[in-house]
Amino acid sequence: MKSPKSAPELLDQFYLHIRSALIETAAAFDRIQAAEGADSAWQDSRLEELREAARIIQEEEPERARRILELWSVKEEASS
C-alpha cells in the first residue's frame, strides 16, 4: 500500500513539522546545558542516546524510526 503522495508533496506537507521538531530538540538541549547542574546532566546516558538518534537521522539508510527505537530498547541479553 504505497503512499498516494509523491516525495516532493510529502516534503511540502511535513517540512514545517520537521523543522519544528528539530528546533524544539535544539532548544531543549540548550535549556539543560544552561541550567544549574548541567555538568552532571550532560553525562546522562539518555542524552547520549538522543545524540546517537540524531546521528541515525542523518544517515542515508532507511528505517530510521525502527533503528532509533531499537537503540532505545533494553538489550536482549539483559535479564529482569
Added chain:
Amino acid sequence: MKIIEPHVHMIARTVQDYERMARMHTVAICEPAFWAGYDRTSPQAFHDYFTHISEFEPTRAAQYLIDHYCWICINPKEAEDVAFSREVISFMPEFLSKPTVLGVGEIGLNKNTRNEMIIFAEQVELALKYDQLIWIHTPHLQDKLKGTRMMLDYLEGHGGVDPNRVCFDHTEEHTLPMLHEKGYWTAMTVYPVTKNSPERVIDLVEKFGLERMIVDASGDWGPSDPATLHDTLFQMRLRGHSDREVETLFYNNPCVFLGQSGKFKPQPTF
C-alpha cells in the same frame, strides 16, 4: 463514516469524552482491564472493577449511543504477585460469559519478569479453555522490544494459539513487523507524547498494508486523548488515501477482529 475505538479506559474518563467521541461518529468502544494508576489492595477489588466495566460503564456509554464492550484479566503491572493473580484468575470465568465481555485482556508484560510471564501464560490457557479472544499489552518504552519477543516466542512455541484470534497492542516500528509476519493482529496506539503519532501510524499502514491492522487512542488516566484516533483518521485523509481505505482501518478491521467473539454487534460495511 462510523468509527470504532478498540481501546479506551473509560473508568478514568469523564462523560465529556463520551460526548466528544459520539460527536466524532464513534459508535462502539472497548475497555480492556488494566492498572488503575495504583495497585489494588485485594483480589476483591478486581471483582468490583470487572463489575464496573462489564455492567455500569455500558450504561454510561449508552447515553451517548455508544456500544461499550470490555475485556477481563489481571493486568501485567499487577501480575508480579502470582498467588494474588491466581485469586483474580479464579473468578474471571464468571465475567467471560457476560454479553459485553469480548475476551481475555489486556494481558501481557510490564517489566518482562518471570512472574509476569507465568501469569501471562496462565491467562492464555484460560482464554483457550473458554474459547476467548486475546488482547495483549506490550511493555512501554525500553522494555517493549524484549517483552514483545518473549510473548511472541511463547505463543509460537505453544502450538495451540490461532494468531488470527490474538491482537498485540501498542506496537511500533520495531515490534509490528515480527507480529505482522506471523499473522497476528497488531494495534497501534496514538498518544500525545509516547507511543505513536498519527503520522507514524499512517507510515506503518503504507508500509505493511491494511490487513490485520487496528488503531486506538488508549485513553486512560495519564496523558492521552480519545481524539488522537480521529486525528489519525484525518492524517490518513490528508495523505491522500481513499474513504474505503480509511473505513477499513477505523471501522471494518476492528469489526472483523472483535466480531470473532460472537458478541460484538457492529458489522463490516464491505
